[in-house]
Structure formats: C-alpha cells, structure tokens
Amino acid sequence: MSRQNPEQSDALRRSNDLRRWREEQYTRRARSQAWLMDRASGGSGRLRSWQLRVLPRPTRCGWPLTGTSIRLHDGKAYIAGSEHCANPWCCPICTPIIRSRRARDLRTAIERWTAIEEHGLWFVTLTVPHVKSDSLDELLPLVSTAWSRMRGSQAWRRYARDYAIEHYVRAAEITWSAQHGWHPHLHILLFVAGRTAPDRKRITEMWADSLHAIAPGRKAPSKRHGVLLEEANGSPILAAYLAKTPDKRRDIASEVVRGDRKQSRNDDGINPLQLLDDDVQARLGPDKAQRLWCEYVDATYRKRSITWSRNLRQAMGIDGDEPTDEQIIQRSVHGIPVIDLTTEAYRMLRTTPSIHAYVLQRIEDGEIPVALQVIDECTAPARN
Ligand SMILES: [Zn+2]
Incomplete structure (x- = not known):
C-alpha cells in the first residue's frame, strides 16, 4: 500500500x-x-x-x-x-453559507481596524433575565428593541464619545436549555479608537434603563452577569465566534460555518439546530423537540442575525453595500x-x-x- x-x-x-x-x-x-x-x-x-x-x-x-x-x-x-x-x-444548508460570508467581511474589518496601534476592540454580551416559560417570540424582540433603544439614547452617545467608540457590529445568538428555556442574547463588538477600557458599569445601567422602558414589569438584568465586557484583541477567532465559524482545529474551511456548532450540554444550552439531532430528540422526546423547533422557526422569521453600524463598511474600505442573505446565497451558486x-x-x-x-x-x-x-x-x- x-x-x-x-x-x-x-x-x-x-x-x-x-x-x-x-x-x-x-x-x-x-x-x-x-x-x-x-x-x-x-x-x-x-x-x-x-x-x-x-x-x-x-x-x-x-x-x-x-x-x-x-x-x-x-x-x-x-x-x-x-x-x-x-x-x-434555521436552515442547516443556507445558514452556514450566509454566516461564513458575513464572518469573512467581519474578519477584514477587524484586521483593518486593529492595524492601527491605538485601536482597541471590545466585546460586550447583553442578556435579559428570563424564565423557562418565556416564549422566544417575546424574548427575541425584547433584546433587539432594548439594544436599538439604548444605542439611540443620549446616554449612549455620551458614552460613545467618552470612550471613543466609533463603530459596532451586533450579532444575535439564541440558545436553549432544559433548565432555563430560551436564551436570546446579543454580542456587540465595539470598535474603540483609544486604549481606555470601556466602563462596564455604565453599560449595565444603560441596558437596565432601556429594558425597563420597554418592559417595565420584567426583572432587571443582574448587575454582575447582565452585561459582560471583555477585550477582544482583534483576534480572527472573534470574527469566527461572532459569526459562528468552525473552530480552528477542524477547520472545515472558513466557508463551512457554524450557526450549526455543537455546544456542550453544561454550557449555556444547545444551539437550536441541535434540536434536529437524534441525541437531543432522545433526551427531550421528539414532540417537544418539534414544538421548540417550530417556535424557533417562527420567532426568527425575518429577524436579522448580524448588523453593522452605518459607516463601518465604508470606513474599513469594504466595497459595496452589505449583501442581503438572498444575494449571498445567489452568488454562491454559479459554478x-x-x-x-x-x-x-x-x-x-x-x-x-x-x-x-x-x-x-x-x-x-x-x-x-x-x-x-x-x-x-x-x-x-x-x-x-
Ligand atoms: Zn435553505
């Protein structure tokens, strides 16, 4: 041989x-x-x-x-x-294609931003308190609307000025766990033109205010865990993470991406696409898995997964308008x-x-x- x-x-x-x-x-x-x-x-x-x-x-x-x-x-x-x-x-075939394409642009933006020494990148995770019985249909718009509201507020504008935050990219992520139910949350990547670390406490306050304005009856986000802030260091891993590209070890090539990534059970919960897998159905029972899957498909209908702040593409010299999901798929089928x-x-x-x-x-x-x-x-x- x-x-x-x-x-x-x-x-x-x-x-x-x-x-x-x-x-x-x-x-x-x-x-x-x-x-x-x-x-x-x-x-x-x-x-x-x-x-x-x-x-x-x-x-x-x-x-x-x-x-x-x-x-x-x-x-x-x-x-x-x-x-x-x-x-x-929620398409096992189209979702990874779309996300990998978006990851590619994001990687370019990150590389160009961090090519300047004084530039920093910070990674913020925004969550809302939720209970097992909350529907995704209610929680997902809640986090998105709260972020839009916060981003449009005077307080945020002042904050962005104080910390030289020039751009951001927002990615929504959804997980589900038997213990806590649906857990939609936002990852915000902040492009900071300076070396000062943003103040987590102030973000937490703005986030709580914004959530309270929209859903006054809901429990306020936890002061300790409602908002997470960490330095992102401009690593390509981050781009991969935001858009769910595969981990480096397997490297099924930068184009076969995740949104489909398997997550361990004791982590934040499962990626909803895992509801379609035999092992998860065996644990939950197929009826429950089916019900949750249909709920996920309905709640994410026409919701955007990733958005960039207005001038970021242009400032990073990335040509053209942001392609739509449809355009990404159409361009991928010309062989x-x-x-x-x-x-x-x-x-x-x-x-x-x-x-x-x-x-x-x-x-x-x-x-x-x-x-x-x-x-x-x-x-x-x-x-x-
Ligand atoms: Zn599809």
Missing part, C-alpha cells in the same frame, strides 16, 4: 470531515422539513396546494425548481436548480456544471443524506465517474 504524505492525509481528513458535516446537515434539513410539514398538515401528512405555498421557506429549501445539476464552484460541489431558502437562522440529474436521481440524493454527501465528495476529489456510477446504481429500479 502506498504511503500518503502529510499533505495528502490532511486533504483526505478535510474531505471526510466535510462529507460528514454535509451528511449531518442534509439529515437535519430533512428532519426540519418533515416537522414543519407535519405541523402545517395538522399531523395528517396531507397538504393542499395553497398550504404548500404558505409553508415557511426553509420547508421548501432544496425542492427542485427546474432541471437540477451538480456543479463545481471553487472546488466545492453543490446542487443547482433547486430552491434555496436563504434563511440566516461549472458537472452532472445533470434526472428527477429520480435528484429525489434519491435529497432523501439519502449519506449518498448525497458522498457523491459531492467524490466530485470534489475529481472522481466524477465514481460519482456517476453511485448515482446510477442508487437510482436504478431494482433488477430481478
């Missing part, structure tokens, strides 16, 4: 990691779609045509539009000719056609995550005849 050099084995490991990752995402997507359709049909499994049209878009992600084909773009294989939902929260798929072949791939992931891997590794053979064999009607 021939020995592989380290570079080859590295490439093989990455290729296998990517295949496994894809298989997991396709499996998640199938689960999500089954649950959303089940809900729409009231459990009967039958949908009328008008009901099909009003399904949440992630339910239709991957449905064939015209003739489908497998294409290659920058060495990555993907299927063209099918619908993409461009959802930045060279490799294999045209029949309706049956496409259906087979869509319903068999392991083969789907395997076929794309073979194409990326340059083994198109193998990919074709697999498609043929798995699509051919059973021979007697």
Whole structure:
C-alpha cells in the first residue's frame, strides 16, 4: 500500500470531515422539513396546494425548481436548480453559507481596524433575565428593541464619545436549555479608537434603563452577569465566534460555518439546530423537540442575525453595500456544471443524506465517474 504524505492525509481528513458535516446537515434539513410539514398538515401528512405555498421557506429549501445539476464552484460541489431558502437562522444548508460570508467581511474589518496601534476592540454580551416559560417570540424582540433603544439614547452617545467608540457590529445568538428555556442574547463588538477600557458599569445601567422602558414589569438584568465586557484583541477567532465559524482545529474551511456548532450540554444550552439531532430528540422526546423547533422557526422569521453600524463598511474600505442573505446565497451558486440529474436521481440524493454527501465528495476529489456510477446504481429500479 502506498504511503500518503502529510499533505495528502490532511486533504483526505478535510474531505471526510466535510462529507460528514454535509451528511449531518442534509439529515437535519430533512428532519426540519418533515416537522414543519407535519405541523402545517395538522399531523395528517396531507397538504393542499395553497398550504404548500404558505409553508415557511426553509420547508421548501432544496425542492427542485427546474432541471437540477451538480456543479463545481471553487472546488466545492453543490446542487443547482433547486430552491434555496436563504434563511440566516434555521436552515442547516443556507445558514452556514450566509454566516461564513458575513464572518469573512467581519474578519477584514477587524484586521483593518486593529492595524492601527491605538485601536482597541471590545466585546460586550447583553442578556435579559428570563424564565423557562418565556416564549422566544417575546424574548427575541425584547433584546433587539432594548439594544436599538439604548444605542439611540443620549446616554449612549455620551458614552460613545467618552470612550471613543466609533463603530459596532451586533450579532444575535439564541440558545436553549432544559433548565432555563430560551436564551436570546446579543454580542456587540465595539470598535474603540483609544486604549481606555470601556466602563462596564455604565453599560449595565444603560441596558437596565432601556429594558425597563420597554418592559417595565420584567426583572432587571443582574448587575454582575447582565452585561459582560471583555477585550477582544482583534483576534480572527472573534470574527469566527461572532459569526459562528468552525473552530480552528477542524477547520472545515472558513466557508463551512457554524450557526450549526455543537455546544456542550453544561454550557449555556444547545444551539437550536441541535434540536434536529437524534441525541437531543432522545433526551427531550421528539414532540417537544418539534414544538421548540417550530417556535424557533417562527420567532426568527425575518429577524436579522448580524448588523453593522452605518459607516463601518465604508470606513474599513469594504466595497459595496452589505449583501442581503438572498444575494449571498445567489452568488454562491454559479459554478461549472458537472452532472445533470434526472428527477429520480435528484429525489434519491435529497432523501439519502449519506449518498448525497458522498457523491459531492467524490466530485470534489475529481472522481466524477465514481460519482456517476453511485448515482446510477442508487437510482436504478431494482433488477430481478
Ligand atoms: Zn435553505
């Protein structure tokens, strides 16, 4: 047997990691779609045509539009000719594409900002007190609105002046835990033109005031844990963290991102996409997992995941307007056609995550005849 050099084995490991990752995402997507359709049909499994049209878009992600084909773009294989939902929260396929693209811009902004010695970066986490019975539909708008209000206030303007805060990026994150329920929170990256550390106490006061103004009946955020502040040091890890790129060790490449990251159980809770995984369903029971998933899909509908302060892109010399989620997805699907798929072949791939992931891997590794053979064999009607 021939020995592989380290570079080859590295490439093989990455290729296998990517295949496994894809298989997991396709499996998640199938689960999500089954649950959303089940809900729409009231459990009967039958949908009328008008009901099909009003399904949440992630339910239709991957449905064939015209003739489908497998294409290659920058060495990555993907299927063209099918619908993409461009959802930045709850699509196992589109969400990572969108977030990785945003992470890339953010990395550029951070690098350019920190190229100037006196510039600092601070990382603020804003949370609200919540109980298990709070709905996500209530909590998510609460944190977003409280931040908008705080950011627009006189107090914040004064604060920004005092600490030379010139720009910010805001990323919303949602976790869920059995103990505490939904936990939406905001990560704010502050671009500071100076060396003075921002004052956490003042942010905590402004945050409490703002929350109180919107929801006077709610418990005030904890003085100790309601607002966290840490120096970000301009590390690319931070960009990765904000946009949920994969950790460096696995490096499934900067483009396969997370929003899908697995989190340990005793941490802040799970990433909602994990509700689609077998192990989490086994723990919660499938009915509860389905209910929570549907709640997540509904509550994040049309909510932005990441926003930049107005002049940041321009100040960092990043060309063009911020692309929409839709534009990011559209731009990611312009490759060279490799294999045209029949309706049956496409259906087979869509319903068999392991083969789907395997076929794309073979194409990326340059083994198109193998990919074709697999498609043929798995699509051919059973021979007697
Ligand atoms: Zn999608």
